[in-house]
Each structure stands twice: as structure tokens, then as C-alpha cells.
Amino acid sequence: MKISVTAIIWYALSCSTAIKRNASGYALLLVLPWSPTLAADLRASVVDGFATPVADAVVIAVPENGAVIEAKQDMATVDQIDQQFVPYVKAIAVGTSVSFPNKDDIRHHVYSFSKAKRFELPLYSGVPADPVTFEIPGVVTLGCNIHDWMVGYIYVSESPWFAVTDAEGAAVIKGLPEGKYRVRTWHPLLKVSEESTEQSVDIETTLPAELHWVLSLKPDIRPRRAPIGGMKVYH
Numbered sequence: 001m002k003i004s005v006t007a008i009i010w011y012a013l014s015c016s017t018a019i020k021r022n023a024s025g026y027a028l029l030l031v032l033p034w035s036p037t038l039a040a041d042l043r044a045s046v047v048d049g050f051a052t053p054v055a056d057a058v059v060i061a062v063p064e065n066g067a068v069i070e071a072k073q074d075m076a077t078v079d080q081i082d083q084q085f086v087p088y089v090k091a092i093a094v095g096t097s098v099s100f101p102n103k104d105d106i107r108h109h110v111y112s113f114s115k116a117k118r119f120e121l122p123l124y125s126g127v128p129a130d131p132v133t134f135e136i137p138g139v140v141t142l143g144c145n146i147h148d149w150m151v152g153y154i155y156v157s158e159s160p161w162f163a164v165t166d167a168e169g170a171a172v173i174k175g176l177p178e179g180k181y182r183v184r185t186w187h188p189l190l191k192v193s194e195e196s197t198e199q200s201v202d203i204e205t206t207l208p209a210e211l212h213w214v215l216s217l218k219p220d221i222r223p224r225r226a227p228i229g230g231m232k233v234y235h
């Protein structure tokens with residue numbers, strides 16, 4: 001043990017010298033476990049009070065040291081397919097622009113009255129001319145003026161490190177750089193505050209980190225869709 005500690009200290013010292021001398025020394029340092037560029041995946045799993053996997057939960061990791069996060073200028077899409085927003089929950093980084101293509105053969109009128117973004121795309125078919133840019137972190141609730149049952153959400157994250165759970169209640173935030181993070185989750189039916197779901201994680205190896213949430217959710221009372229003419233079933 002004594003030998004290996006000595007060896008590690010020597011190796012670290014020689015590497016830091018190498019950084020000053022040449023670029024190859026830096027490349028060598030990158031593969032070391034204590035390298036500042038170390039990263040690991042964060043695997044999140046979310047279930048409800050009945051241990052049923054929860055889909056559409058957003059998991060957000062925020063660096064604890066308050067590292068400056070630059071706003072992304074990405075593009076994203078929320079479709080309208082079969083008179084629904086797809087996906088139901090879309091997570092984006094602050095600064096992202098979203099287009100809302102209408103894939104149906106009827107017109108939609110997409111709007112939001114949410115504090116994080118108020119906007120309106122008056123009755124249209126096809127792809128609206130301009131995407132909508134989301135500059136303020138928070139939850140944006142989407143609706144359609146014509147079809148009351150159409151509800152969707154855009155979660156605007158202040159951190160670029162986020163993911164949304166799949167049908168198995170699983171989400172992976174890939175390549176989280178080493179350091180400490182506060183990790184929280186949000187879901188449209190969350191009973192408690194988003195902040196109260198916060199957990200801490202320390203990325204200190206390249207092995208995946210794992211976090212688990214058991215969320216207390218409100219019942220899903222999304223309004224039923226209107227019946228299609230001539231059919232007795234709700235579509």
C-alpha cells in the first residue's frame with residue numbers, strides 16, 4: 001500500500017510537470033482517475049407510491065459549486081400528432097428554440113399562459129414559420145384553443161444536465177463531469193414541491209451513479225378526448 005501511494009503521488013507530480021512542458025503530458029492526465037475531466041453517467045429511476053414506474057419525469061442535475069452554465073441555443077420539436085402533444089413532456093435547456101409542427105390534417109392553435117413563457121401560435125396547419133425560444137427556466141404548460149384535451153409540458157432547465165424517464169421509469173444523464181450535484185425531479189402530477197425531491201450525488205469515479213425516487217403523484221385526470229363523429233368510442 002505504501003508503495004502504491006508513493007507511486008501515485010510521484011505519478012501525479014510527474015503529470016503536472018508534463019502539463020507545463022507539453023501537450024502529451026496533458027493527454028496522459030486525461031486517463032487518470034483523478035483527472036478533472038472525469039465524467040460518469042447518472043442513472044435515475046422513478047416510481048410512484050405503488051412502485052409503478054413513472055414515465056415523463058424530468059431529472060435535473062445542477063452543479064453544487066454553482067458552475068456557470070451557458071445557455072444553449074439548441075433546437076427542439078414538440079409535434080402535434082393525433083390531436084396530442086408528442087412528447088407529453090419535453091425537457092430543454094434554457095435558450096432552446098422549439099418548433100411545433102402540426103402533423104394532423106386539422107388545424108391547431110397552440111398556446112401557453114405559463115409564467116416561464118407566454119406565447120400563442122394562432123390557428124395553423126403544417127409547421128409555423130418561427131420556432132418559440134424559451135429564455136426563462138420553469139414549467140411551460142401547453143394547450144390548444146380548439147382541442148381542450150390537448151395538454152403538454154415543456155420543462156425549461158437551467159442546467160444542461162437533464163433527462164426524462166421512459167416507460168420503465170428510467171432516465172440516464174450521460175457524461176456528467178466530476179463534482180457534486182443537486183439532483184431533483186419534476187413530473188406534471190407531482191404532489192410535493194420540485195425542490196423537496198432534491199438529492200445529492202458526487203461524481204468521483206467513471207462508474208455510473210444511481211439515484212432513485214419514490215414520488216407521490218396526483219391522480220391523472222387528463223380530460224378525455226372528444227368522440228369522433230359516428231363513433232361511440234373516445235379516440
Ligand SMILES: [Cu+2]
Nearest residue numbers: 108144146147
Ligand atoms: Cu388542437
